[in-house]
Amino acid sequence: MPDVRSALTIAGTDPSGGAGIQADLKTFQEREVYGMSVITSLVAQNTTGVQAIHHVPVTFLEQQLESIFSDIIPAAVKTGMIASEEMMQCIAAVLHKSKAAYIMDPVMYAKSGHALMGEDSRDALKSHLVPLATLVTPNVPEAEELTGIRIDDESSIKTAAKRIVREYGAKAVLLKGGHMEGAFAADWLYDGENFTSFTAERVQTKHTHGTGCTYSAAITAELAKGRSLQQAVKVGKEFVTDAIRYSLQLGKGNGPTNHWGYRLKSVPVQEEQHHEVY
Ligand SMILES: Nc1ncnc2c1ncn2[C@@H]1O[C@H](COP(=O)(O)OP(=O)(O)OP(=O)(O)O)[C@@H](O)[C@H]1O
Numbered sequence: 613m614p615d616v617r618s619a620l621t622i623a624g625t626d627p628s629g630g631a632g633i634q635a636d637l638k639t640f641q642e643r644e645v646y647g648m649s650v651i652t653s654l655v656a657q658n659t660t661g662v663q664a665i666h667h668v669p670v671t672f673l674e675q676q677l678e679s680i681f682s683d684i685i686p687a688a689v690k691t692g693m694i695a696s697e698e699m700m701q702c703i704a705a706v707l708h709k710s711k712a713a714y715i716m717d718p719v720m721y722a723k724s725g726h727a728l729m730g731e732d733s734r735d736a737l738k739s740h741l742v743p744l745a746t747l748v749t750p751n752v753p754e755a756e757e758l759t760g761i762r763i764d765d766e767s768s769i770k771t772a773a774k775r776i777v778r779e780y781g782a783k784a785v786l787l788k789g790g791h792m793e794g795a796f797a798a799d800w801l802y803d804g805e806n807f808t809s810f811t812a813e814r815v816q817t818k819h820t821h822g823t824g825c826t827y828s829a830a831i832t833a834e835l836a837k838g839r840s841l842q843q844a845v846k847v848g849k850e851f852v853t854d855a856i857r858y859s860l861q862l863g864k865g866n867g868p869t870n871h872w873g874y875r876l877k878s879v880p881v882q883e884e885q886h887h888e889v890y
């Protein structure tokens with residue numbers, strides 16, 4: 613019997629296949645872990661935006677979680693879109709009892725700007741889920757919403773990252789710089805002691821639907837396989853950069869990332885340690 617590692621995604625759907633649960637499962641498959649999914653919301657969306665949202669009742673969310681955790685215990689869990697505080701409480705209750713690595717992608721908006729989480733649930737995310745997280749993966753606007761800090765340079769990135777770990781209780785944070793400007797896309801990992809930057813060349817493309825989901829799913833898969841956080845982020849960054857470089861011109865809007873892009877040619881990622889002096 614091969615040593616099968618499993619990973620679970622708890623998130624919303626994308627019937628057009630580029631983001632959410634669908635992107636996560638495709639990524640798990642490419643990273644060679646057994647993928648499982650629990651759906652929080654059914655989202656009618658495509659490359660042009662979000663058309664409608666139907667939330668799963670919390671009792672049914674609970675039932676799906678029970679189906680998984682009473683049978684196949686995942687080595688790592690990621691959460692994406694979670695629309696309400698009740699859903700967050702339900703998921704937190706299960707994660708409290710779990711030993712799995714937990715990667716929280718604090719999804720707030722779709723790329724089109726459509727809200728995927730109630731504005732009144734942001735504090736709930738901080739109080740119920742951030743303290744349980746092995747890693748939180750906000751983009752710049754999400755980190756600003758979580759911390760109230762305006763982020764526009766390396767110093768403000770570091771201040772926000774420290775707040776998420778030291779004040780809100782996450783074990784580590786990966787603050788993604790995809791939304792910032794410049795020739796390079798740099799992300800910052802803070803583990804409570806040191807910062808490590810992961811940098812790749814910025815790809816000039818509008819086809820970036822699902823980048824955040826793909827990245828956090830790849831990191832989740834690598835943690836499920838037993839890699840260190842540092843190694844998992846490095847592999848995840850290479851994977852998402854290849855997925856963006858070879859992204860697909862599908863649909864009428866922002867096309868999806870290419871989950872088999874890494875098979876075409878690997879894009880180099882620079883990793884640099886920054887030791888903090890307190
Ligand atoms: N044009 C690009 N070229 C290369 N890397 C990119 C580009 N855009 C984003 N990235 C990288 O992709 C990963 C996802 O980052 P991003 O900040 O876009 O996440 P996200 O905002 O959660 O995704 P989304 O905008 O799809 O919701 C990060 O590693 C980021 O640096």
Ligand SMILES: Cc1ncc(COP(=O)(O)O)c(N)n1
Pocket residue numbers: 623624625626631632633655657692693719721722723728820821822823824825826
């Ligand atoms: C259900 C769902 N979850 C997340 C996102 C954001 O996508 P991403 O940040 O990966 O582009 C999305 N569009 N839909």
